[in-house]
Amino acid sequence: MENKIYVQNLKCGGCANTITTKLRDVEGTSDISINIEESLITVKCNEITLEKVKQTLKKAGYPEDGEINSLGSKAKSYVSCAIGKMN
DSSP: OEEEEEBSSOOSHHHHHHHHHHHHTSTTOEEEEEETTTTEEEEEOOHHHHHHHHHHHHHTTOOBTTSOOOHHHHHHHHHHHHHHHHO
């Protein structure tokens, strides 16, 4: 099923590259697309995998909208962004 996840801290193509790479590593995901302007990630997966996807995003510094966006999350997203730009 197609799932839409609005996240925080998604700013650029570097962020999108890191997110795409990390979500490809989550077994059971497919058709990953990212809309930077809307901070929207669309991914096909089942409900169990969706929770893994959300946890993966949170660990990378991109918590779902509505969750606490701590200083730690913001710092992680900057690092993830820089890594995404280098790749």
